[in-house]
Amino acid sequence: MAFVKLTYQLEGANIVELPTAFIEKYQRLLGDEAADFLAALQAPSQAGFRSNPLKPTLPTATIAQAKGKIAAVPTGYYGQVDGHSLDHVTGWVYSQEPSAMLVGEVVAPQAGEKVLDLCAAPGGKSTHLIGKMQDQGLLVANEIFPKRAKILAENLERWGANQAVVTSESPDHLAPQFPQFFDRILVDAPCSGEGMFRKEPEGIQYWHPDYPLECANRQRKILKSALQMLKPGGTLVYSTCTFAPEEDEQVIAWLLDTYPELSLVEIPKQAGMDAGHPAWANGNPELTKTLRLFPHHYQGEGHFIAKLQLAGEPQVSKRVKQRKGQRPSLTKEQQQYWEEFRQTVLPAYQPERLVTVGDHLIAMPDLFPRDVKVKIVQGDVELGIFKKKRFEPSHALALACQQARQVEISFDDWHSYVHGDVITLTDPPTNGWYVVTCQGHHCGWGKVTGSNLKNFFPKGLRFGL
Numbered sequence: 001m002a003f004v005k006l007t008y009q010l011e012g013a014n015i016v017e018l019p020t021a022f023i024e025k026y027q028r029l030l031g032d033e034a035a036d037f038l039a040a041l042q043a044p045s046q047a048g049f050r051s052n053p054l055k056p057t058l059p060t061a062t063i064a065q066a067k068g069k070i071a072a073v074p075t076g077y078y079g080q081v082d083g084h085s086l087d088h089v090t091g092w093v094y095s096q097e098p099s100a101m102l103v104g105e106v107v108a109p110q111a112g113e114k115v116l117d118l119c120a121a122p123g124g125k126s127t128h129l130i131g132k133m134q135d136q137g138l139l140v141a142n143e144i145f146p147k148r149a150k151i152l153a154e155n156l157e158r159w160g161a162n163q164a165v166v167t168s169e170s171p172d173h174l175a176p177q178f179p180q181f182f183d184r185i186l187v188d189a190p191c192s193g194e195g196m197f198r199k200e201p202e203g204i205q206y207w208h209p210d211y212p213l214e215c216a217n218r219q220r221k222i223l224k225s226a227l228q229m230l231k232p233g234g235t236l237v238y239s240t241c242t243f244a245p246e247e248d249e250q251v252i253a254w255l256l257d258t259y260p261e262l263s264l265v266e267i268p269k270q271a272g273m274d275a276g277h278p279a280w281a282n283g284n285p286e287l288t289k290t291l292r293l294f295p296h297h298y299q300g301e302g303h304f305i306a307k308l309q310l311a312g313e314p315q316v317s318k319r320v321k322q323r324k325g326q327r328p329s330l331t332k333e334q335q336q337y338w339e340e341f342r343q344t345v346l347p348a349y350q351p352e353r354l355v356t357v358g359d360h361l362i363a364m365p366d367l368f369p370r371d372v373k374v375k376i377v378q379g380d381v382e383l384g385i386f387k388k389k390r391f392e393p394s395h396a397l398a399l400a401c402q403q404a405r406q407v408e409i410s411f412d413d414w415h416s417y418v419h420g421d422v423i424t425l426t427d428p429p430t431n432g433w434y435v436v437t438c439q440g441h442h443c444g445w446g447k448v449t450g451s452n453l454k455n456f457f458p459k460g461l462r463f464g465l
């Protein structure tokens with residue numbers, strides 16, 4: 001089968017070619033289907049977004065622009081998100097390519113469980129998981145690289161998650177801290193990213209015939225660590241955004257051979273979804289329980305997903321109650337400033353556990369163990385900072401609280417608000433802190449002084465339209 005060169009234009013007008021070895025490999029693996037597969041890799045990429053079930057209603061403005069509903073994902077839509085829209089800036093939507101959304105559906109976490117997203121940045125799957133958990137229980141979202149962990153924390157902050165803790169550790173450092181701890185673990189592994197070629201053609205430049213095997217070695221190491229943290233009876237979901245069998249079926253075949261206590265759970269297939277190919281690994285027929293998404297069959301970029309269960313009785317997560325008489329680690333003064341603020345501005349808000357890191361007040365989910373030594377990335381769990389004789393709330397708190405004292409501004413005033421301007425109120429309430437809302441979206445904090453609404457939208461997030 002002969003092909004004309006498959007080329008992609010990079011930013012700056014550079015052209016990159018799909019390597020001949022890549023084309024020949026998939027001609028060999030896919031036979032007659034290869035032409036359709038390679039043609040799909042030349043078609044435009046598929047954009048999608050998910051709505052945030054933690055918000056009070058649907059993001060109707062973004063949904064109005066959608067190109068359709070994604071059948072297998074209750075919160076999923078085809079279409080682009082405007083990064084400067086009210087829905088996006090306030091965390092009512094998350095932009096995610098459609099096949100990546102299947103991963104959260106396969107993990108299927110339940111409210112109250114302990115869940116680990118081990119390779120979590122920038123947070124597409126983490127935001128999906130905490131939404132499915134209805135923000136109850138514990139999600140540990142871990143990312144090895146600190147800079148990417150910060151982006152992950154910002155995305156979970158925008159999502160309004162209360163029960164997610166962002167950590168930045170390598171899997172082998174994390175493992176001894178959480179022995180047999182989690183009900184569910186997701187390993188959305190770093191991979192050769194062949195499924196991202198048409199969306200991000202820059203990745204093509206890193207591909208060489210041995211690259212998938214190099215990635216597979218790293219994936220096996222990560223999985224070994226992940227398994228140390230899984231409870232008996234717990235489930236592990238492994239996913240990649242690559243088509244390479246070395247990183248997909250072959251990694252799962254290795255897992256099943258190495259850990260006889262693991263078994264595959266069938267992933268139901270809907271129209272356009274393929275089963276994994278046993279012949280691309282060791283012939284184990286169980287591999288058909290895994291899921292493959294190819295861009296010539298399913299409207300998305302491509303993914304591989306496997307779900308495994310560890311033998312043993314499933315254990316119910318225990319809620320760790322604060323011991324009687326145990327005090328949160330706040331000084332009497334800090335406790336007073338926080339309580340004054342909470343009772344005046346958001347009396348319905350009751351975080352599970354309060355701790356301080358320096359002057360910062362952090363809300364910790366009860367289920368997060370007290371004695372672990374891991375790097376926690378502030379963001380989604382930060383309530384605010386103690387300043388001289390007062391408490392100043394964080395942006396994360398405005399997005400995470402459901403009910404608060406609020407001041408509603410117009411859409412035009414929202415444009416001024418995200419620009420950092422002081423807003424003049426025509427009918428100002430009494431002086432003090434308010435969550436600024438626009439069309440019911442929590443946008444951030446404002447402090448009313450007379451008829452002025454002082455702007456506390458974070459400087460780093462400000463933009464002009």
Ligand SMILES: C[S@@+](CC[C@H](N)C(=O)[O-])C[C@H]1O[C@@H](n2cnc3c(N)ncnc32)[C@H](O)[C@@H]1O
Binds near residue numbers: 120171189
């Ligand atoms: C496929 S991406 C994760 C995407 C993310 N789950 C999402 O949905 O937004 C894989 C992540 O693994 C991280 N990573 C790279 N090397 C790693 C390693 N050795 N151990 C753990 N994670 C690693 C990368 O930085 C990257 O953020």
